[in-house]
Amino acid sequence: MPRLRVLFQHGRSAEAVVLADRLLAHTTDPVVRSEALLSRMAALINLGRRAEFTDALDAAAEAIDADPSPRLYGRLHSLAAIVAHLDDSLERCVTHLVQSSRALNRVVEVDEETACAWHDLAMAYSYIGFHGHALAAMDRSRKIAVAAGISESDYVTPAIRVRLAVWHDHNGDTDACVRVLRDVIDDLTWHRQATKGGADEIRPISLGAYGYAIARLAALGEVSDVPARPLLDGAGQSLRARDLRLLGEVCLAIADRKTSTALALLDQSNVAASTMGGAEPYRLRALAHLSAGQPAEAYLADRRAYRVAGAQTEQLRNLFVDGMAARMDHESMQRTVARYAGEALTDPLTGLPNRRFLEQHVAKLVGEGHQVIIGVCDLDGFKLVNTVHGHLSGDLVLQRIAGVLARVMRRGDFVARYGGDEFVVVLPDTNADRAREIAHRIVGAVDGEDWSALVPGTPVGVTIGWSEVTARGRIAEAFAAADRAMLEMKAS
Structure with a gap:
Protein backbone atom coordinates (compact mmCIF):
# COMPACT_ATOMS: atom_id res chain seq x y z
CA MET A 1 0.00 0.00 0.00
CA PRO A 2 2.81 2.54 0.67
CA ARG A 3 4.09 1.98 -2.88
CA LEU A 4 0.61 2.57 -4.27
CA ARG A 5 0.28 5.79 -2.26
CA VAL A 6 3.67 7.03 -3.54
CA LEU A 7 2.70 6.37 -7.18
CA PHE A 8 -0.56 8.20 -6.73
CA GLN A 9 0.99 11.18 -4.95
CA HIS A 10 3.61 11.55 -7.69
CA GLY A 11 1.06 11.68 -10.47
CA ARG A 12 1.81 8.22 -11.87
CA SER A 13 -1.85 7.25 -12.01
CA SER A 34 -10.73 -1.58 0.22
CA GLU A 35 -7.63 0.65 0.22
CA ALA A 36 -6.54 -0.67 -3.17
CA LEU A 37 -9.98 -0.15 -4.70
CA LEU A 38 -10.17 3.41 -3.38
CA SER A 39 -6.68 4.24 -4.70
CA ARG A 40 -7.61 2.67 -8.01
CA MET A 41 -10.77 4.80 -8.14
CA ALA A 42 -8.77 7.96 -7.44
CA ALA A 43 -6.28 7.07 -10.17
CA LEU A 44 -9.08 6.47 -12.68
CA ILE A 45 -10.48 9.92 -11.87
CA ASN A 46 -7.05 11.45 -12.47
CA LEU A 47 -6.81 9.64 -15.81
CA GLY A 48 -10.33 10.65 -16.84
CA ARG A 49 -11.40 7.06 -17.59
CA ARG A 50 -15.05 7.88 -17.02
CA ALA A 51 -16.43 4.69 -18.57
CA GLU A 52 -14.90 2.78 -15.63
CA LEU A 57 -17.13 2.94 -7.34
CA ASP A 58 -19.55 0.03 -6.85
CA ALA A 59 -16.63 -2.37 -6.25
CA ALA A 60 -15.12 -0.06 -3.64
CA ALA A 80 -18.19 9.67 -5.16
CA ALA A 81 -18.68 13.45 -4.77
CA ILE A 82 -16.10 14.11 -7.50
CA VAL A 83 -17.77 11.59 -9.81
CA ALA A 84 -21.18 13.19 -9.15
CA HIS A 85 -19.69 16.60 -9.95
CA LEU A 86 -18.33 15.26 -13.24
CA ASP A 87 -21.86 13.95 -13.92
CA ASP A 88 -23.22 17.49 -13.34
CA SER A 89 -25.25 16.26 -10.37
CA LEU A 90 -24.77 18.96 -7.73
CA GLU A 91 -27.36 17.41 -5.42
CA ARG A 92 -25.71 14.00 -5.36
CA CYS A 93 -22.34 15.68 -5.02
CA VAL A 94 -23.36 17.67 -1.93
CA THR A 95 -24.93 14.57 -0.40
CA HIS A 96 -21.66 12.65 -0.72
CA LEU A 97 -19.65 15.55 0.68
CA VAL A 98 -21.87 15.65 3.77
CA GLN A 99 -21.58 11.86 4.18
CA SER A 100 -17.80 12.04 3.82
CA SER A 101 -17.43 14.80 6.39
CA ARG A 102 -19.67 13.01 8.89
CA ALA A 103 -17.75 9.75 8.46
CA LEU A 104 -14.32 11.38 8.88
CA ASN A 105 -15.46 13.29 11.97
CA ARG A 106 -16.01 9.88 13.60
CA MET A 123 -9.61 18.29 -2.77
CA ALA A 124 -13.20 17.20 -3.43
CA TYR A 125 -14.56 20.37 -1.81
CA SER A 126 -12.13 22.44 -3.86
CA TYR A 127 -12.94 20.85 -7.22
CA ILE A 128 -16.61 21.55 -6.62
CA GLY A 129 -16.04 25.15 -5.54
CA PHE A 130 -16.75 24.94 -1.80
CA HIS A 131 -13.57 26.83 -0.99
CA GLY A 132 -14.17 27.58 2.69
CA HIS A 133 -14.87 23.93 3.43
CA ALA A 134 -11.84 22.93 1.36
CA LEU A 135 -9.51 25.18 3.38
CA ALA A 136 -10.93 23.85 6.66
CA ALA A 137 -10.47 20.22 5.58
CA MET A 138 -6.94 20.97 4.35
CA ASP A 139 -6.09 22.50 7.72
CA ARG A 140 -7.53 19.43 9.47
CA SER A 141 -5.38 17.18 7.27
CA ARG A 142 -2.25 19.24 8.01
CA LYS A 143 -2.81 19.21 11.80
CA ILE A 144 -3.35 15.43 11.83
CA ALA A 145 -0.13 14.97 9.83
CA VAL A 146 1.83 17.11 12.32
CA ALA A 147 0.32 15.22 15.28
CA ALA A 148 1.29 11.92 13.62
CA GLY A 149 4.89 13.07 13.12
CA ILE A 150 4.54 13.44 9.34
CA SER A 151 5.87 16.41 7.40
CA GLU A 152 3.03 18.87 6.94
CA SER A 153 4.46 19.88 3.55
CA ASP A 154 2.76 16.84 1.99
CA TYR A 155 -0.62 18.15 3.14
CA VAL A 156 -0.34 21.82 2.21
CA THR A 157 -2.15 21.90 -1.12
CA PRO A 158 -1.62 25.11 -3.12
CA ALA A 159 -4.19 24.07 -5.74
CA ILE A 160 -6.98 24.71 -3.22
CA ARG A 161 -5.91 28.30 -2.66
CA VAL A 162 -5.32 28.91 -6.37
CA ARG A 163 -8.91 27.85 -7.08
CA LEU A 164 -10.06 30.21 -4.34
CA ALA A 165 -8.06 33.02 -5.97
CA VAL A 166 -9.58 32.57 -9.43
CA TRP A 167 -13.04 32.23 -7.84
CA HIS A 168 -12.58 35.74 -6.42
CA ASP A 169 -11.62 36.95 -9.90
CA HIS A 170 -14.64 35.27 -11.53
CA ASN A 171 -16.90 37.06 -9.05
CA GLY A 172 -15.43 40.50 -9.65
CA ASP A 173 -12.87 40.79 -6.83
CA THR A 174 -9.59 40.83 -8.76
CA ASP A 175 -7.73 42.49 -5.87
CA ALA A 176 -8.50 39.52 -3.60
CA CYS A 177 -7.40 37.17 -6.39
CA VAL A 178 -4.04 38.94 -6.65
CA ARG A 179 -3.51 38.85 -2.86
CA VAL A 180 -4.17 35.11 -2.64
CA LEU A 181 -1.95 34.33 -5.65
CA ARG A 182 0.90 36.34 -4.12
CA ASP A 183 0.55 34.38 -0.87
CA VAL A 184 0.62 31.09 -2.77
CA ILE A 185 3.76 32.05 -4.67
CA ASP A 186 5.45 33.23 -1.46
CA ASP A 187 4.85 29.76 0.01
CA LEU A 188 6.82 28.04 -2.77
CA THR A 189 10.19 28.78 -1.13
CA TRP A 190 8.96 27.42 2.21
CA HIS A 191 7.50 24.33 0.52
CA ARG A 192 10.79 23.53 -1.17
CA GLN A 193 12.71 23.85 2.10
CA ALA A 194 10.17 21.93 4.18
CA THR A 195 9.96 18.97 1.77
CA LYS A 196 12.48 16.22 2.30
CA GLY A 197 14.33 15.94 -0.99
CA GLY A 198 13.49 19.48 -2.06
CA ALA A 199 11.36 20.51 -5.02
CA ASP A 200 11.76 17.09 -6.69
CA GLU A 201 9.64 15.53 -3.94
CA ILE A 202 6.79 18.05 -3.98
CA ARG A 203 3.63 16.48 -5.35
CA PRO A 204 3.44 17.08 -9.11
CA ILE A 205 -0.05 18.58 -8.95
CA SER A 206 1.22 21.04 -6.31
CA LEU A 220 -3.17 40.14 -14.49
CA GLY A 221 -0.05 42.22 -15.13
CA GLU A 222 2.24 41.15 -12.28
CA VAL A 223 5.33 39.19 -13.35
CA SER A 224 7.18 36.96 -10.87
CA ASP A 225 10.92 36.22 -10.78
CA VAL A 226 10.09 32.48 -10.70
CA PRO A 227 9.47 30.98 -14.17
CA ALA A 228 6.08 29.25 -14.52
CA ARG A 229 6.77 26.74 -17.29
CA PRO A 230 9.17 24.39 -15.44
CA LEU A 231 6.62 24.07 -12.64
CA LEU A 232 3.74 23.47 -15.06
CA ASP A 233 5.84 20.87 -16.90
CA GLY A 234 6.36 19.05 -13.60
CA ALA A 235 2.64 18.75 -12.90
CA GLY A 236 2.42 15.10 -13.96
CA GLN A 237 0.27 13.34 -16.53
CA SER A 238 -3.23 13.60 -15.09
CA LEU A 239 -6.01 15.35 -16.98
CA ARG A 240 -5.89 18.22 -14.49
CA ALA A 241 -2.14 18.60 -15.09
CA THR A 261 -2.19 32.71 -29.51
CA ALA A 262 -4.19 32.91 -26.28
CA LEU A 263 -7.54 32.87 -28.09
CA ALA A 264 -6.43 30.02 -30.38
CA LEU A 265 -5.46 27.90 -27.36
CA LEU A 266 -8.83 28.61 -25.73
CA ASP A 267 -10.69 27.77 -28.94
CA GLN A 268 -9.08 24.34 -29.16
CA SER A 269 -9.26 23.56 -25.44
CA ASN A 270 -11.71 21.34 -23.59
CA VAL A 271 -10.83 22.11 -20.00
CA ALA A 272 -12.68 20.32 -17.20
CA ALA A 273 -14.71 22.68 -15.01
CA SER A 274 -13.18 21.12 -11.90
CA THR A 275 -9.67 22.26 -12.87
CA MET A 276 -10.09 25.98 -12.15
CA GLY A 277 -13.86 26.47 -12.30
CA GLY A 278 -16.13 26.54 -15.31
CA ALA A 279 -15.77 30.31 -15.64
CA GLU A 280 -11.97 30.34 -16.01
CA PRO A 281 -11.76 29.94 -19.84
CA TYR A 282 -14.24 32.82 -20.30
CA ARG A 283 -12.38 35.04 -17.83
CA LEU A 284 -9.08 34.36 -19.62
CA ARG A 285 -10.76 35.18 -22.94
CA ALA A 286 -11.85 38.50 -21.45
CA LEU A 287 -8.29 39.23 -20.26
CA ALA A 288 -6.93 38.36 -23.72
CA HIS A 289 -9.31 40.78 -25.44
CA LEU A 290 -8.55 43.42 -22.82
CA SER A 291 -4.79 43.14 -23.42
CA ALA A 292 -5.46 43.63 -27.15
CA GLY A 293 -7.48 46.79 -26.58
CA GLN A 294 -10.83 45.17 -27.47
CA PRO A 295 -13.12 46.32 -24.62
CA ALA A 296 -16.42 45.28 -26.26
CA GLU A 297 -15.26 41.68 -26.76
CA ALA A 298 -13.72 41.69 -23.29
CA TYR A 299 -17.01 42.83 -21.75
CA LEU A 300 -19.01 40.09 -23.49
CA ALA A 301 -16.56 37.39 -22.38
CA ASP A 302 -16.52 38.76 -18.83
CA ARG A 303 -20.34 38.70 -18.67
CA ARG A 304 -20.27 35.05 -19.74
CA ALA A 305 -17.70 34.26 -17.05
CA TYR A 306 -19.86 35.97 -14.43
CA ARG A 307 -22.98 34.04 -15.53
CA VAL A 308 -21.13 30.71 -15.39
CA ALA A 309 -19.71 31.57 -11.96
CA GLY A 310 -23.17 32.51 -10.68
CA ALA A 311 -24.91 29.42 -12.04
CA GLN A 312 -23.70 27.18 -9.22
CA THR A 313 -24.87 29.69 -6.61
CA GLU A 314 -28.35 29.53 -8.13
CA GLN A 315 -28.23 25.73 -8.15
CA LEU A 316 -27.28 25.78 -4.48
CA ARG A 317 -30.25 28.02 -3.68
CA ASN A 318 -32.57 25.56 -5.42
CA LEU A 319 -30.85 22.69 -3.66
CA PHE A 320 -31.43 24.38 -0.30
CA VAL A 321 -35.17 24.66 -1.02
CA ASP A 322 -35.34 21.04 -2.20
CA GLY A 323 -33.25 19.98 0.80
CA MET A 324 -35.65 21.61 3.22
CA ALA A 325 -38.57 19.82 1.53
CA ALA A 326 -36.70 16.53 1.75
CA ARG A 327 -35.94 17.17 5.41
CA MET A 328 -39.61 17.77 6.14
CA ASP A 329 -40.50 14.56 4.29
CA HIS A 330 -37.90 12.69 6.31
CA GLU A 331 -39.10 14.08 9.63
CA SER A 332 -42.67 13.13 8.77
CA MET A 333 -41.53 9.65 7.80
CA GLN A 334 -39.53 9.31 11.03
CA ARG A 335 -42.59 10.23 13.12
CA THR A 336 -44.48 7.45 11.34
CA VAL A 337 -41.66 4.96 11.83
CA ALA A 338 -41.48 5.82 15.53
CA ARG A 339 -44.90 4.25 15.97
CA TYR A 340 -43.58 0.88 14.78
CA ALA A 341 -42.38 -1.96 16.93
CA GLY A 342 -38.63 -1.78 16.42
CA GLU A 343 -35.59 -1.76 14.21
CA ALA A 344 -36.19 -5.33 13.05
CA LEU A 345 -39.35 -4.09 11.32
CA THR A 346 -37.73 -1.10 9.59
CA ASP A 347 -35.83 -0.91 6.29
CA PRO A 348 -32.39 0.55 7.21
CA LEU A 349 -31.87 2.37 3.90
CA THR A 350 -35.15 4.29 3.63
CA GLY A 351 -36.38 4.29 7.22
CA LEU A 352 -39.73 2.89 6.03
CA PRO A 353 -41.40 -0.20 7.48
CA ASN A 354 -40.10 -3.36 5.85
CA ARG A 355 -41.91 -6.29 4.25
CA ARG A 356 -42.28 -8.16 7.54
CA PHE A 357 -44.06 -5.28 9.25
CA LEU A 358 -46.12 -4.61 6.11
CA GLU A 359 -47.57 -8.10 6.18
CA GLN A 360 -48.32 -7.83 9.91
CA HIS A 361 -50.02 -4.46 9.41
CA VAL A 362 -52.23 -5.68 6.56
CA ALA A 363 -53.17 -8.81 8.48
CA LYS A 364 -54.16 -6.68 11.47
CA LEU A 365 -56.33 -4.38 9.32
CA VAL A 366 -58.08 -7.30 7.64
CA GLY A 367 -58.55 -9.06 11.00
CA GLU A 368 -60.25 -5.93 12.33
CA GLY A 369 -62.69 -5.98 9.42
CA HIS A 370 -61.28 -3.12 7.33
CA GLN A 371 -61.55 -3.08 3.58
CA VAL A 372 -57.94 -2.86 2.34
CA ILE A 373 -56.52 -1.96 -1.05
CA ILE A 374 -52.79 -2.41 -1.64
CA GLY A 375 -50.68 -0.89 -4.40
CA VAL A 376 -47.34 -2.31 -5.54
CA CYS A 377 -45.15 0.56 -6.80
CA ASP A 378 -42.28 -0.41 -9.09
CA LEU A 379 -39.73 2.17 -10.24
CA ASP A 380 -39.23 2.78 -13.96
CA GLY A 381 -35.66 3.45 -15.06
CA PHE A 382 -34.08 2.36 -11.80
CA LYS A 383 -31.93 -0.35 -13.36
CA LEU A 384 -30.43 2.25 -15.70
CA VAL A 385 -29.64 4.50 -12.71
CA ASN A 386 -27.57 1.71 -11.16
CA THR A 387 -25.89 0.93 -14.47
CA VAL A 388 -24.99 4.52 -15.37
CA HIS A 389 -24.42 6.10 -11.95
CA GLY A 390 -23.77 3.15 -9.64
CA HIS A 391 -25.45 1.68 -6.59
CA LEU A 392 -24.59 4.57 -4.26
CA SER A 393 -26.66 6.82 -6.53
CA GLY A 394 -29.37 4.16 -6.68
CA ASP A 395 -29.61 4.25 -2.88
CA LEU A 396 -30.15 8.02 -2.99
CA VAL A 397 -32.98 7.52 -5.50
CA LEU A 398 -34.67 4.95 -3.23
CA GLN A 399 -34.41 7.34 -0.28
CA ARG A 400 -35.93 10.13 -2.36
CA ILE A 401 -38.82 7.89 -3.48
CA ALA A 402 -39.48 6.93 0.14
CA GLY A 403 -39.79 10.60 1.04
CA VAL A 404 -42.10 11.32 -1.90
CA LEU A 405 -44.43 8.43 -1.03
CA ALA A 406 -44.54 9.45 2.62
CA ARG A 407 -45.40 13.01 1.57
CA VAL A 408 -48.32 12.24 -0.73
CA MET A 409 -50.10 9.66 1.43
CA ARG A 410 -53.21 10.59 3.42
CA ARG A 411 -53.46 10.29 7.20
CA GLY A 412 -54.03 6.61 8.02
CA ASP A 413 -52.43 5.33 4.80
CA PHE A 414 -49.34 3.16 5.06
CA VAL A 415 -46.10 2.97 3.01
CA ALA A 416 -43.45 0.26 3.16
CA ARG A 417 -40.43 -0.85 1.21
CA TYR A 418 -41.21 -4.29 -0.18
CA GLY A 419 -37.71 -5.02 -1.48
CA GLY A 420 -35.37 -3.90 -4.24
CA ASP A 421 -37.03 -1.01 -6.08
CA GLU A 422 -40.56 -2.02 -5.06
CA PHE A 423 -42.64 -0.14 -2.51
CA VAL A 424 -46.15 -0.92 -1.28
CA VAL A 425 -48.88 1.52 -0.25
CA VAL A 426 -51.79 0.33 1.89
CA LEU A 427 -55.10 2.20 1.70
CA PRO A 428 -57.59 1.17 4.39
CA ASP A 429 -61.31 1.68 3.78
CA THR A 430 -60.75 3.09 0.29
CA ASN A 431 -62.63 2.36 -2.94
CA ALA A 432 -61.13 1.76 -6.39
CA ASP A 433 -61.88 5.28 -7.66
CA ARG A 434 -60.05 6.83 -4.71
CA ALA A 435 -57.14 4.43 -5.24
CA ARG A 436 -56.83 5.59 -8.86
CA GLU A 437 -56.82 9.20 -7.71
CA ILE A 438 -53.99 8.45 -5.25
CA ALA A 439 -52.12 6.61 -8.03
CA HIS A 440 -52.25 9.76 -10.18
CA ARG A 441 -50.98 11.76 -7.23
CA ILE A 442 -48.03 9.37 -6.68
CA VAL A 443 -47.10 9.24 -10.38
CA GLY A 444 -47.30 13.02 -10.63
CA ALA A 445 -45.18 13.55 -7.52
CA PRO A 456 -28.63 13.32 -14.90
CA GLY A 457 -29.78 11.59 -18.05
CA THR A 458 -31.70 8.83 -16.24
CA PRO A 459 -35.28 9.91 -15.45
CA VAL A 460 -37.17 7.92 -12.84
CA GLY A 461 -40.86 7.08 -12.91
CA VAL A 462 -43.23 4.71 -11.15
CA THR A 463 -45.82 2.11 -12.21
CA ILE A 464 -48.50 0.97 -9.76
CA GLY A 465 -50.66 -2.14 -9.66
CA TRP A 466 -53.63 -2.42 -7.30
CA SER A 467 -55.44 -5.27 -5.60
CA GLU A 468 -58.04 -5.62 -2.85
CA VAL A 469 -57.44 -7.81 0.21
CA THR A 470 -60.73 -9.46 1.05
CA ALA A 471 -59.85 -12.08 3.68
CA ARG A 472 -57.01 -12.92 6.05
CA GLY A 473 -56.16 -16.08 4.15
CA ARG A 474 -55.86 -14.22 0.84
CA ILE A 475 -53.18 -11.65 1.73
CA ALA A 476 -50.45 -13.42 -0.25
CA GLU A 477 -52.79 -13.76 -3.22
CA ALA A 478 -53.61 -10.04 -3.04
CA PHE A 479 -49.93 -9.09 -3.14
CA ALA A 480 -49.39 -11.39 -6.11
CA ALA A 481 -52.42 -9.90 -7.89
CA ALA A 482 -51.19 -6.34 -7.32
CA ASP A 483 -47.76 -7.35 -8.63
CA ARG A 484 -49.34 -8.85 -11.78
CA ALA A 485 -51.43 -5.72 -12.27
CA MET A 486 -48.28 -3.61 -12.00
CA LEU A 487 -46.47 -5.75 -14.58
CA GLU A 488 -49.44 -5.53 -16.95
CA MET A 489 -49.54 -1.77 -16.52
CA LYS A 490 -45.80 -1.55 -17.16
CA ALA A 491 -46.10 -3.72 -20.29
CA SER A 492 -48.91 -1.55 -21.66
Missing part, protein backbone atom coordinates in the same frame (compact mmCIF):
# COMPACT_ATOMS: atom_id res chain seq x y z
CA ALA A 14 -1.59 4.70 -14.84
CA GLU A 15 1.04 2.75 -12.87
CA ALA A 16 -1.13 3.04 -9.75
CA VAL A 17 -4.04 1.34 -11.56
CA VAL A 18 -1.78 -1.54 -12.66
CA LEU A 19 -0.35 -2.00 -9.15
CA ALA A 20 -3.83 -1.85 -7.58
CA ASP A 21 -5.01 -4.57 -9.96
CA ARG A 22 -2.06 -6.75 -8.96
CA LEU A 23 -2.82 -6.26 -5.27
CA LEU A 24 -6.47 -7.13 -5.78
CA ALA A 25 -5.53 -10.31 -7.65
CA HIS A 26 -3.32 -11.58 -4.80
CA THR A 27 -5.00 -10.54 -1.54
CA THR A 28 -8.16 -11.41 0.35
CA ASP A 29 -7.46 -9.01 3.23
CA PRO A 30 -10.60 -6.81 3.37
CA VAL A 31 -8.77 -3.63 4.46
CA VAL A 32 -6.08 -4.00 1.79
CA ARG A 33 -8.74 -4.63 -0.85
CA PHE A 53 -16.11 5.05 -12.82
CA THR A 54 -19.42 3.35 -12.05
CA ASP A 55 -18.09 -0.20 -11.76
CA ALA A 56 -15.02 0.94 -9.81
CA ALA A 61 -18.49 0.42 -1.89
CA GLU A 62 -19.09 -3.34 -1.79
CA ALA A 63 -15.64 -4.00 -0.32
CA ILE A 64 -16.04 -1.34 2.38
CA ASP A 65 -19.54 -2.59 3.28
CA ALA A 66 -17.96 -5.98 4.02
CA ASP A 67 -15.59 -4.42 6.58
CA PRO A 68 -16.97 -0.99 7.53
CA SER A 69 -14.65 1.82 8.61
CA PRO A 70 -15.50 5.54 8.99
CA ARG A 71 -12.18 6.50 7.38
CA LEU A 72 -12.79 4.29 4.35
CA TYR A 73 -16.39 5.50 4.05
CA GLY A 74 -15.10 9.08 4.21
CA ARG A 75 -12.69 8.49 1.31
CA LEU A 76 -15.35 6.61 -0.66
CA HIS A 77 -17.84 9.47 -0.44
CA SER A 78 -15.16 12.04 -1.29
CA LEU A 79 -14.47 10.19 -4.53
CA VAL A 107 -12.40 8.78 12.98
CA VAL A 108 -10.30 8.77 16.15
CA GLU A 109 -6.98 7.51 14.72
CA VAL A 110 -4.24 10.10 14.23
CA ASP A 111 -2.10 8.66 11.44
CA GLU A 112 -1.10 9.07 7.81
CA GLU A 113 -4.20 7.30 6.49
CA THR A 114 -6.50 9.72 8.33
CA ALA A 115 -4.51 12.73 7.10
CA CYS A 116 -4.81 11.38 3.55
CA ALA A 117 -8.57 10.93 3.94
CA TRP A 118 -9.05 14.55 5.03
CA HIS A 119 -6.78 15.65 2.19
CA ASP A 120 -9.03 13.79 -0.28
CA LEU A 121 -12.10 15.52 1.14
CA ALA A 122 -10.35 18.91 0.91
CA LEU A 207 4.07 22.05 -8.63
CA GLY A 208 1.48 22.64 -11.35
CA ALA A 209 -0.60 24.78 -8.99
CA TYR A 210 2.42 26.95 -8.15
CA GLY A 211 3.16 27.28 -11.85
CA TYR A 212 -0.40 28.27 -12.63
CA ALA A 213 -0.42 30.84 -9.80
CA ILE A 214 2.66 32.49 -11.35
CA ALA A 215 1.18 32.41 -14.87
CA ARG A 216 -2.24 33.66 -13.72
CA LEU A 217 -0.68 36.56 -11.85
CA ALA A 218 1.29 37.42 -14.99
CA ALA A 219 -1.96 37.52 -16.98
CA ARG A 242 -2.81 18.78 -18.81
CA ASP A 243 -5.50 21.40 -18.25
CA LEU A 244 -3.22 23.44 -15.98
CA ARG A 245 -0.49 23.46 -18.62
CA LEU A 246 -2.90 24.60 -21.32
CA LEU A 247 -4.46 27.34 -19.17
CA GLY A 248 -0.99 28.34 -18.02
CA GLU A 249 0.13 28.79 -21.65
CA VAL A 250 -2.94 30.95 -22.24
CA CYS A 251 -2.02 33.13 -19.26
CA LEU A 252 1.58 33.49 -20.42
CA ALA A 253 0.43 34.40 -23.94
CA ILE A 254 -1.82 37.10 -22.43
CA ALA A 255 1.09 38.40 -20.37
CA ASP A 256 3.22 38.58 -23.56
CA ARG A 257 0.30 40.30 -25.40
CA LYS A 258 0.05 37.42 -27.86
CA THR A 259 -3.73 37.69 -28.02
CA SER A 260 -4.22 35.53 -31.10
CA VAL A 446 -42.46 11.17 -8.75
CA ASP A 447 -42.50 12.69 -12.24
CA GLY A 448 -42.29 16.15 -10.68
CA GLU A 449 -39.02 15.44 -8.86
CA ASP A 450 -35.89 17.00 -10.35
CA TRP A 451 -34.16 13.73 -11.25
CA SER A 452 -31.79 15.54 -13.61
CA ALA A 453 -30.19 17.22 -10.57
CA LEU A 454 -29.68 13.87 -8.83
CA VAL A 455 -29.01 11.36 -11.63
